[in-house]
Amino acid sequence: MGKFGQLAFFVSVIGLSAVGCSSPSASDEDPVAVSQRTSEVSAVPASDDEPGACAESAAPLLKLKAQAPGEPELALPQPDGWVRSTKLDSKLIRGIIVNDALRANEFSPNAGVTLEDLTGKVETPQQAFDAELNGVTQVGGAIESRTPSTRCGQPAMIADYRIQGRPATALIVVAKNNDKLYAATLTVQTAEPDNPTYAKDKKTILDGFQLELPKQ
Numbered sequence: 279m280g281k282f283g284q285l286a287f288f289v290s291v292i293g294l295s296a297v298g299c300s301s302p303s304a305s306d307e308d309p310v311a312v313s314q315r316t317s318e319v320s321a322v323p324a325s326d327d328e329p330g331a332c333a334e335s336a337a338p339l340l341k342l343k344a345q346a347p348g349e350p351e352l353a354l355p356q357p358d359g360w361v362r363s364t365k366l367d368s369k370l371i372r373g374i375i376v377n378d379a380l381r382a383n384e385f386s387p388n389a390g391v392t393l394e395d396l397t398g399k400v401e402t403p404q405q406a407f408d409a410e411l412n413g414v415t416q417v418g419g420a421i422e423s424r425t426p427s428t429r430c431g432q433p434a435m436i437a438d439y440r441i442q443g444r445p446a447t448a449l450i451v452v453a454k455n456n457d458k459l460y461a462a463t464l465t466v467q468t469a470e471p472d473n474p475t476y477a478k479d480k481k482t483i484l485d486g487f488q489l490e491l492p493k494q
Contacts, residue, residue: 332430335486342372342391348492350453350460354391355486357479363388370394377479382470385444389466389483396459403433403452406461410450414439419446430489445471447480451489462489 332353339353340362352372356362360375367373374390381387400406411421419441427434427449434451446467453460464487466480 332488332490333485335488336482337486339486339488340373340375344492345369345372348455348458349393350455350462350489350491352391352393352462353488353490354389354464355483357482360389360479360483366390377476380468380470380473380476380479382468382473385469387466387468387470387476387479389464389480391465391487392463394461394463396461397457400459406452406459407435407437407450410461410463411437411439411448414441414448417441429487432489436484441467444469447484449484449487451487453489453491455491 335353335355337355337357340356342352342354344351354373354375356375359379360377363374363376365374370392372391372393374388376386376388378386394410396406396409400409407424411424414421414437419439421437421439423438425436427436429449429451432451432453434449437448437450439446439448444467446465448466449464451462451464453462464484466483468476468480470476
């Protein structure tokens with residue numbers, strides 16, 4: 279199973295099991311964890327005055343901490359009602375948010391971010407896009423569309439697909455830092471795509487996702 283395929287599978291699982299385990303009430307949370315999560319959220323949008331700067335986010339940004347020197351700095355928009363889940367955090371999966379209030383058909387909408395070091399595995403952004411999406415097909419997903427895009431001045435692609443019968447959208451952003459090549463993938467999925475609140479939140483999450491290379 280490819281690494282992005284692992285995310286596609288795992289966020290499907292967390293969406294199925296979200297109620298009662300990934301969105302604890304404030305009274306049940308560890309105060310240290312609450313404090314840490316609060317400190318990671320920034321409501322200050324990025325400026326797009328400079329070339330390559332990130333577009334503004336319509337929601338507070340959840341900053342996902344880098345795990346190695348030189349890694350891109352990732353920030354995930356967190357609309358109201360989307361709660362941070364840490365149960366699948368790993369070297370690959372950098373953050374997941376879940377909205378149990380929008381749960382439908384026994385599935386909670388969620389958005390997950392991975393970061394993969396593709397150095398030595400691929401040489402171009404297109405090869406990176408293909409490698410990431412190949413992971414979806416390995417777990418039975420069906421790619422329905424691919425649309426070229428950019429994020430924060432970096433090449434990106436938006437892909438719509440179905441996984442376990444549910445619609446999902448992936449935003450893949452490729453960035454090179456010196457001799458390192460990284461692919462960050464943001465996946466948003468639901469079992470009720472026509473829900474207007476989900477549609478609005480999905481656009482906010484995809485449009486406002488940020489990837490910035492660390493300053494030299």
